[in-house]
Amino acid sequence: MLRFFCAGCLALHPPAPIGETCWTACNFSELLYENWEGKYFLLNPASGHTHVLNHAGFVLLQELARQPATLTELAHRHLEDQAQVNLLAQHIGQLELIGLICRAAPED
Amino acid sequence: MQSRARGLSNALIGDMAPTQLAGEAGAEGILYKSGPFTVRLHCEHARMMDNFQQMYRHHRLLDSAAHIAHFSIDMQRPHGLRRWWRPQIRMRTDAQTPFEPFPLDHAFPLFEWSLNWVTAMQAHQFLMLHSAVVEKDGVALIMPALPGSGKSTLCAALMLSGWRLLSDEFGLIRPDDPRLLLHPLPRPIPLKNASIQVIRDFAPDAALGPTYPKTRKGDVAHLAATRASQRQGEQTAPAGWFLFPQYQAGSSLQIEPLARSWTFLKISGNSFNYKLQGARGFRTVAQLVKNCPAYRLSYSDLDQAIKQIEALHRQVIQQRAPQAAPAAQ
Numbered sequence: 001m002l003r004f005f006c007a008g009c010l011a012l013h014p015p016a017p018i019g020e021t022c023w024t025a026c027n028f029s030e031l032l033y034e035n036w037e038g039k040y041f042l043l044n045p046a047s048g049h050t051h052v053l054n055h056a057g058f059v060l061l062q063e064l065a066r067q068p069a070t071l072t073e074l075a076h077r078h079l080e081d082q083a084q085v086n087l088l089a090q091h092i093g094q095l096e097l098i099g100l101i102c103r104a105a106p107e108d
Numbered sequence: 109m110q111s112r113a114r115g116l117s118n119a120l121i122g123d124m125a126p127t128q129l130a131g132e133a134g135a136e137g138i139l140y141k142s143g144p145f146t147v148r149l150h151c152e153h154a155r156m157m158d159n160f161q162q163m164y165r166h167h168r169l170l171d172s173a174a175h176i177a178h179f180s181i182d183m184q185r186p187h188g189l190r191r192w193w194r195p196q197i198r199m200r201t202d203a204q205t206p207f208e209p210f211p212l213d214h215a216f217p218l219f220e221w222s223l224n225w226v227t228a229m230q231a232h233q234f235l236m237l238h239s240a241v242v243e244k245d246g247v248a249l250i251m252p253a254l255p256g257s258g259k260s261t262l263c264a265a266l267m268l269s270g271w272r273l274l275s276d277e278f279g280l281i282r283p284d285d286p287r288l289l290l291h292p293l294p295r296p297i298p299l300k301n302a303s304i305q306v307i308r309d310f311a312p313d314a315a316l317g318p319t320y321p322k323t324r325k326g327d328v329a330h331l332a333a334t335r336a337s338q339r340q341g342e343q344t345a346p347a348g349w350f351l352f353p354q355y356q357a358g359s360s361l362q363i364e365p366l367a368r369s370w371t372f373l374k375i376s377g378n379s380f381n382y383k384l385q386g387a388r389g390f391r392t393v394a395q396l397v398k399n400c401p402a403y404r405l406s407y408s409d410l411d412q413a414i415k416q417i418e419a420l421h422r423q424v425i426q427q428r429a430p431q432a433a434p435a436a437q
Contacts, residue, residue, distance in 0.1 A: 032387055034394045036368035043390040048383055050376060050390065052369075 020070040023092060024104035028065035031100075033058075047099050060091055061100055068104040117174070122165025129161055130154035137182075139172040143293035143341050144280065145231070146170055147223070148177035152185045153197055156215035159317050163216075163296040163330055166338030179226040183219055185212070201226055210323075217320050217328050220298060224277055227293070228380045234291065235392050236380035237279030241290050242271040247348035247425050248290045249417070250279050250400070252378050258355030261303040264331050265410045266417065268311040273297070273337040274345065278380075281347070281396075283388035288396060289344040294337040296330035304329045310410055349424045350375070350402035351417065359408045361416055366402040401427075 032043040040058040042051045053061065060078075063069065069077075071092060075085045095101040121129065121140060130151075132138050137150035142164075151157055182200040186209060196209035199222040206225060210218040228236060240251040240263035249271075253259045260276055267273040273294045280291040296317070299307055304327060307314055315332040332338075350371060375393050376382045382389040401424065407413035 032390050032394075034372070034397075036372065036397070039369040041369070041372055041390075041394075043387060045387050048386055050383075052373070 020072055022068050022070050022104040023064050023096070023101050024068035025061055025065035026100060026102045028061065028100075042100070044099060049098065051098055051100065057091055057095065060088075061095060064095075064101055117169060117171035119169045120165065121161055121167050121169060124161070124169075126158060126161060130157040133157050133160075136172065139170045139175055139177060140164070141168050141170055141341065142223075142295065143275075144234075144291050145178040145227070145293070146175050148172070148180040149183070149219075150181070151183040151215075151219075153183055153212065153215045155213075156183060156197075156219065159216040159330075160219070162315070162317055163332045164338070165332070166335050167341070179223065179230065181219060181222055181226070183215060214320050214323055216317070216330070217298070217323050220296065220330065223295065227278060231278075231280070232381055232384060233282070234278075234280040235283045235382065235385050235389055237281070237375060238277070238378045238380055239279035240276045241274035241279045241292075241345075242266045243274055243290075243345040244271045244418075244421060245425055246345060247421070247428065248274060248345040249348055249351055249421060250290070251351050251353055252279075252374060253277070254352060254354075254374070254378070256355075257353050258303070259353055260297050260299060261306055261355065262353045262407075262410070262413060264297045264299060264303075264307050264314075265310055265414060267297070267331075267334055267337065268307070268314055269414050272340060272343075272345075273333045281392060283385050283392045285392075286395075288347040288392075288399060290347055291344050292337070292341050294333040294341050296332050298325075299329050299331055301326045306410070307331060347396055347400050348421070348428065349400045350396075351420075352402065352404045353413070354404065354406045355408065356406050357408055359406050361409065361412045362406040363416060363420070364404050366404055368397045368402075371402040372397045 027046055030045055034041045038055050040053040042053060044051065063074065071085065071089055075082060075088055079085060079088060092101070133149055133151040134154065137148050139146055139148050180201055184198050184200055186196055186198060195212040197212045197215045197218060198205055198209040199207060199218055201222065237250065238253045240253065240259050242249050242263060251259050251263060263276050274290055274292040275294065276297040278293050280293060281288060304319060308316065317330040319327055319329040321327050352366065372393060375396060382393060403420065405413060405416065
């Protein structure tokens with residue numbers, strides 16, 4: 001099977017549909033985190049920022065640390081109701097904004 | 109050159125003749141020990157030194173030739189018109205003048221705020237929680253400073269009820285110290301506005317200094333740390349528990365346990381240098397939150413609040429006992 005080199009995670013993985021971005025966790029192994037009452041507190045040593053994620057956000061981050069994926073792939077794996085894909089996209093956008101995930105492959 | 113201050117070494121500040129103390133402070137300056145820090149104070153205003161001596165009487169002077177100062181505070185009278193007309197005083201430290209001058213008769217509040225400032229800016233060998241810390245039976249109670257919470261009033265009342273003051277402002281912990289020891293910095297407690305009379309009523313014999321009216325934080329009067337607090341300025345205490353006090357006039361006493369997630373947010377967000385400490389700060393705050401239960405206390409009656417705190421403190425100590433005792437087997 002054809003596989004593409006992912007610049008973000010330096011790994012080979014299946015190609016994403018054209019126009020879809022492949023996402024990966026930037027430096028998950030370096031994060032420090034604690035979980036209390038369903039809230040995940042993460043320190044990103046690279047930025048010095050501490051973030052608070054809910055359970056869904058943390059599972060998404062773990063998933064992208066395990067294997068880079070596109071929004072479509074994540075939606076297929078985790079969403080029973082495809083109408084929630086916008087919510088998933090918002091999560092992705094937020095995680096990128098705070099620097100916990102990054103683009104793993106060129107968009108073209 | 110032989111330091112004039114060398115002869116003062118190891119003397120208690122309160123044992124000095126006031127004129128000698130003011131003379132040394134105005135000449136070469138004095139060096140004294142304050143918790144884990146050494147402070148060099150040069151002061152051109154003799155009257156400020158009277159208040160300083162009243163507030164720091166059980167602190168020990170050091171030989172300025174044999175110690176290096178962590179902080180250097182220079183209280184200067186400006187030259188020119190302001191020396192005589194509406195006289196002012198300014199603080200210099202390490203060739204900086206970080207604050208606008210204060211009226212001369214507010215010299216002591218300026219000195220205290222300056223010490224807070226240099227500590228917060230420089231003492232990064234510690235994780236600095238913005239908290240009052242008091243100790244009893246060998247265990248520390250940490251009271252984070254949320255605005256308007258009445259933290260200083262409660263801290264003062266506890267100290268006047270026999271607790272040892274570690275600090276009214278700084279919870280100092282060495283990052284990554286597994287024992288989570290709090291280091292004392294037993295400086296005066298600045299009481300503001302209505303709190304001044306509250307403490308006067310609570311303890312008429314309390315060692316309150318003069319009231320400085322209309323400072324930038326309103327009326328301020330300083331309460332000296334008790335003799336025991338000042339003399340045990342190097343005696344650390346392990347973190348026991350957190351209390352977030354909230355004074356509410358007319359309210360009944362209410363206490364509730366707090367979630368660890370909430371406590372982590374408040375403690376990290378309320379630290380002077382949590383972010384600067386990076387991973388060490390995160391680990392240390394996380395360890396504190398795991399080890400130390402946290403409560404919120406709403407109160408209006410100081411006596412009631414103190415009884416409740418004493419009861420909770422005993423409970424915390426009992427719960428700590430199994431983990432604190434060395435393994436017998």
